[in-house]
Each structure stands twice: as C-alpha cells, then as structure tokens.
Amino acid sequence: MTDTILVVDDDLGIQKQLKWSLTDYNVVFADDHTSAIAQLRRFEPKVVTLDLGLPPDPANASEGLRILHDIIALAPRTKVIVVTGNNDKQHALKAIDFGAYDFYQKPIDSDTIKLLVHRALNLSKLEHENSILARTRSGMSRIVGNSEAIQKVVRRAEKIANTDISTLLLGESGTGKEVFARSIHEHSPRKDKPFVAINCASIPENLLGSELFGYEKGAFTGANKTTIGKIETAQGGTLFLDEIGDMPIGLQAKMLRFLQERVIERVGGRNEIPVDIRVICATHRDLQAMVAQETFREDLYYRVGEMPIMIPPLRERDQDIILLARTFLNIYREEFKAKAKSFSETAVNAMLAHKWPGNIREMQNKLKSAVIMAEGTVIQPDDLGLMPVDAHDEPETLNLREVREIAESRAIRRAYQKADKNMSKTAELLGVTRPTLYSLIDKYHMEDIKNSD
Template sequence: MKTILIIEDDIGIQKQLKWSLSDYELVFAQDRASALTQLRRYEPEVVTLDLGLPPDPANASEGLACLNDILALKPNCKIIVITGNTDTEHALKAIALGAYDYYQKPVDPEVLSIILARAFKISELETENRALKSANLGNNDIIGNSEAILKACRTVEKIAPTEITTLLLGESGTGKEVFARAIHRQSPRVNKPFVAINCASIPENLLESELFGYEKGAFTGANKTTLGKIECANGGTLLLDEIGDMPLSLQAKMLRFLQERVIERVGGRQEIEVDVRVICATHRNLAEMVAEQSFREDLYYRISEITLLIPPLRQRGHDIVVIAKALLNKFNLEFNTQVQGFTESAMQAMLQYAWPGNIRELQNKLKSAVILADSKYITVEDLALAVQHTKIDTLRKVRELAETQAIRHAYTLAAGNLSKTADTLGITRPTLYALIDKYRLHDLRNTETES
C-alpha cells in the first residue's frame, strides 16, 4: 500500500482524510518537527502540506519552511500544498520553491484523490527514468543500477584509460562483449578499430590464420596475403572472446604476441609489430583448466593482469525489470509495435526466474513476447517462463537475516543505546523491542546502555 504523509494540525481534516483516502496508508504530522521525523521514518513519495502550520497558523512562513526542509531531505518527493481558498499567492510561491501542486480548502476528497493518484504516477515515472539514466553509462549499452553492476562499471572506468590486459569472466549471455566495448569506448583508442574474435566458433585448423593472417602460398587456397584479426585491430582494441576454448597448441604463439607485441603470419618469416590493447573473455574456469593442464599457466597470468567478474542476471535484482523495459522500447521501434509495458505478474515472474541464458535469453523471450502479445501489456503467458515460485518460509528467512544484521549493525554504531539504535533504523523504540523479541536478540537488551 502506498504511503502519504499528511502534514495537518486540524484533527477534523485528519479524520476526514483518513476515512476518504482508505486506499492509502496515511501517516500524520501536526507541525514542522514531527513532519521531518515522519519523513525520515516512512520516506513517503507523496506529501500533503497545510501551509498554515503552528506556531504561525495565520501565515504561511512555517509551512514554506517545512516545504524547504522536506525537499532538502527528499528532493524528488511530490508535495501537494493545501492553502486557504483565497491564498493563491502563497500557493504559487510554494510551487516556485518546488512543490508539485496545490489545492485550496475546503477539501474535496474526490478531487484530492485524483491529484494524489497523478502525483504517485509522476513519481513512479520519474523514478523509472532516473533508474534508466543512472543505469546507462554513456553509450556503453550497460543497463542496470544494482550494486553488483555499478561496481563492475566503476572498474571499467578505472581500467579503460590504461593499457592493462583485462580478463572478463562471466556466464554465457552476461554481456562480456558489451563490457569489452565499454572499455574500448572509454579508452584513448576509442577512434581506432574494435575487433572481436570468438575462439570457440572457429575450427582449430583455421583459428591461427584468422588471428595472425597468412602469406600468399602458405597453404592450398592462399591466393593472396591476408591480414589476421590482430593486424586489423592495430591501434585499437582486440577482444579474444572465449579464450578458454583456444587450442593448447596455439596458446604458446599467443603468449609470445602478448609479451612482445609482434606476430608472424602463417607461412611468413618476418616479424610484424602490432600496437593493440588486448581484452580476453571466457565463461570457463581458467584456474581449474590450469590445474588440469588444459590451459597454459603463463598465458593465464599474462591475460589476467586485472580480472573483471560480470554478475549473472539472476544476481542483479531489479536490474532485470530495468533491462526488460529498455529492451521493450527497442523492440517496439524495431517491430513498429506499441506494447506499453508488463503486467505486475509478468514483472514478478521475470524477477523470480533464474535466467540460465542471462541477458541473451531475456532478449529472446522479450522479442517473441512483443511480436506475439495480444494486449498492450506483456503477460506471464507471453513470456513463457517456467517459474519455480519461492516458498514463503524462504523469503521469511531472508528477511529475518537482513533485519537481524541491520539491527546488530545499528546497535554497534549506537554503542549499545537502544534509543539511538531505533533512530538510526528509522523505527520507534517499541518496534525495535518487538523485533528483538521476534528474532530472539535478547543479548541486546541485557547489555543495553543509556548513556
């Protein structure tokens, strides 16, 4: 249920709103101080604010000061100011200061309900827009704002300006090539070629000539000298995708190139200097392959000067929905469709699904769903996901662990003071006591200090 903070000192109006806005969870405050306390505790997206607050109810000074305080703490909050029926001047001043809208007394619950619904919708759209903006790093096509993906993006920003050889690790479909292109685009080599070669997709007997090129007459059918992928990337960036599938026989020649930055074409005798930044990627466990002697140890350490682990989609939380909405916009343009979004059950299904094929699987599911959808909103049936629903007791355990850790952390920061612990957590002291009893954290009460 959506929460609204009602800042109103008139008890009669409070009761009227509580009765008429039963679809919302209402939190009340009577003055500026209690309003800020409730704002920190409940973090509402929408607030109604009577400008005539005590201790100066006849004027709007206290209400306008409260407006400024709220926006300082929560800039994106939608504030609807309530004024007297002739006080347009202060209402417009509040709008100029950042209020979302204003409404003049007497309160008509039906009209106010429409304004509130619109405020929540605008807040939802703005939140989604901010998520998409923060999730996109320039034109890197990296979408997401989960902690795991933001950490990976910060690593990209740090290593891109350098020449360090980078190893990208991640499951198939997680976007390893997208990250490689992001490194290239943020590097000084951005205006030079980006060349990618998949070591697993080329037959072993052809991979060497694909990488290093060949001289005319080097083998049957070599009618002319042909440059390899490494030479084609000269000055730019070379991505060796799925390097874990590179034949052992070719790994020694690759090691020499990485160490000396020189190559010899197949059938050639001349060393050719190449200036190229190398990025490697694989879904395999190279450390295990080194132990099994199916991958050269010296090559492994040479390509992994720095290693970037790209998280699988199932570990990226709400990023799944953010990516899905971005892909939906893309496919609407591509197929000239007008699908507007997803049903709530479809979004829940996407969040619960394990996505073994990661982003590549999500793309395929959405592409077919956009084409086959019978309505303006994609349903669970359109996505055709085999979702195994999470048991409620598992969710309860996750919540218990998270809340227990948060309480203990806040308790430590508060030096054992339960009042300060409750304030840090944004809850009341009785609520904290209830949680301590619920999770059997009795040691916290036994060592409580009240300094």
C-alpha cells in the same frame, strides 16, 4: 514534497470520493478539456485520473480520448489512469492503445484506486531517476544496471579503461562480456581506432591461426593472396578474444609470444610485424582449473589475466532485472513497431522469480518474442514463456468480474497449448462446447487463437 494528482471528471460526487481516497496527495481537479490542459501545465502532475465519459459526447468517449491525446502529447511521461463506466471496456482498451497507463471501471473502490495511483507514481519516479542517471553518468553508458553487483564491476572497468593492461572478463555465458569489452574500448584512448572481436570457439582449430595472424600468398592450398588477420586489422585499437578458454593448446604458444613481444608472423611468412593493440579476453570457463589440468598454459593465463573482472550473473542482480527488461522492451517495441509498452504485475513477479540460466541473452530472446506475441499493450507471463510465481497469488484487480476474466483467459490459453492447438480437444479439456469456447475467445479478444484456428 507531496505529489500532485490531477483528477479530470465532471461529476462532483466522483471528485469528492477521489479526494477522500487520495488524502496522501495534493489533489487538483478539472472538468473539461480547457481546464484539464491548464491544470496539467500549472501543476505538472505525474499521475492523472481521467473520466472518458465527459460531455458533450459521453457515450463515445470522444472528449475523454481527445484530452488523453493532448496530455500524452504535452507530457508523454505522465501516467494517465482512465476511469470508465462498468460496461465500457472497449473504450478503456482503446485508451490504453492511445498511451494511457491503466484503466479502472466504476464504481470507485478506494483501496483499488489508491493502489493504482501508488503504482503509477512509483513507476514515474523510477523512470525519472533512470533518466537523471543516464544524463549524469559519465562512465560505461552501454552497461544498464543500478545494482551494487554491476556498479562495482563498472567502477573497476572505468579505472582500467585509460590503460593498456590486458583484461580478462570472466562470467557465465550471456552476462554481457562483449558489451563490457566494447565499453572499455569506447572509454579508452583507442576509442577512434578499430574494435575487432573474434570468438575462439566458433572457428575450427585448423583455421583459427590464419584467422588471427593472417597468411602469406601460397602458405597453404587455396591461399591465393596475402591476407591480414584479425590482430593486424585491430592495429591501434582493441582486439577482443572471446572464449579464449577454447583456444587450442598448440596455438596458445604463438599467442603468448605475440602478447609478450607485440609482434606477429603471418602463417607462411618469416617477417616480424609489430602490432600496437590492446587485448581484452573473455571466457565462461574456469581457466585456473584448466591450468591445473594442463589444458591451458599457465604462462598465457597470467599474461591475459593481468586484470581479471568477474561479471555477475543476472540472478545476482535483482534490482536490475526489471530495469533491463524495460530497456529491452523499449528497444524492441520501436524495432518491431509493436503495441506492447509495459509489464503486468504477474509478469514482473515471474521475471523476478526466474533464475535466468541464459542471463541477459535469455532475457533478450524472451523480450523479443513477448513484444511480438503480446496481444495488447501489457505483457503477461505467458508472452514471456514464464509461469506465474504462484497460481494462488492475489490478482492485480479486486473486481470479481475482472478476476474471473483473467482466470478464464489463462485457463483457455493453457488448455489450448496442452491440446496442441486443437480446438475440439481444448473445449474438451475446459469442459465446454466448441461454440462456448469460440464465444469466450471472442469475448476476451484472443485474436491469436482465433486466427490460428
């Protein structure tokens, strides 16, 4: 079925030009607020092109912005591309703040407008598919990803969720092992009981035993009362032992007995306490190599690893990188009440090219920073702390003036960082005077640099 594009413009010449440019789509027209809302309700277009300079107040774009507001209110997933006059960038940026997807300045260029519409449609379809997936997927809803690599792991986790088999989650740091452990717990018969997590690497060796098994009053100096450990706390539920590869060799024998007998003795105690819990372990270490080096007990390895699951690193999940980035963007935008709502094409390419050594944890950190630091609604590679894939990549726009603006903005930012945020040195690196630099900063609305001076 052909996608419908709604063109809101009172200029018959522009209407004809857009109809010729968008021959691959079903193009419908409106020329004022009433007809625009009527066409929106009738055809439910995924993409709308909207001329901001509509009568009765074309100079201030009040009618165009009113139509934009009502379109977003009625159909918030609609991608609105606002079309403005050649010298009306201020209203275009205001429209982006109001929720427009993108803007385009006249005169109309057929190839550019086709590219903008095509990208908007692709994004709309992707969001629609993801919403359907989220509604229909009955399994691990915590796990975000459509790639075959992660879906294979999800299917494996779903199969074991209803059992009490000991599970060993393997993978690099930051791949989401605790998220998987929680998902397995939430889809198990134990979901209404506690999920207790403990990181074996974060607790000193002399305290880990009492932290896990608890202790009796008087067991050691400072033990003023009987205290139950993490294992007892998880009674009926799930115990997640993160970084089990860092468990001291002396404590491993006690852990093995617990896993075999399902009983524990508190530190300083003599009574056996039965425990009914599920155990999920995780590590980024190579336990088989540790077994060979005799730094990890072989019998414990086979006990905790009844069902090993290898979680792939983010670099092997190409299809999921942008999906995860958009998921985190939406979360952090709400959390920090920020303006950022999308990524530039160069930011997308930079994320796809990055190797993500810190995996999902690294992405979360970069997205938090980017959402806070982004100047407008579109996140750039600089906001993410990433370099563009290739400085000679084709820019997003074909308009030479905008290409120059993008290049100058990037050069100013790089010089500013290289000069340790010293304005005189920045101007010197750029080969301009300080007044010219300040003028450019004002021109490109670089408020973060302006306010930090």
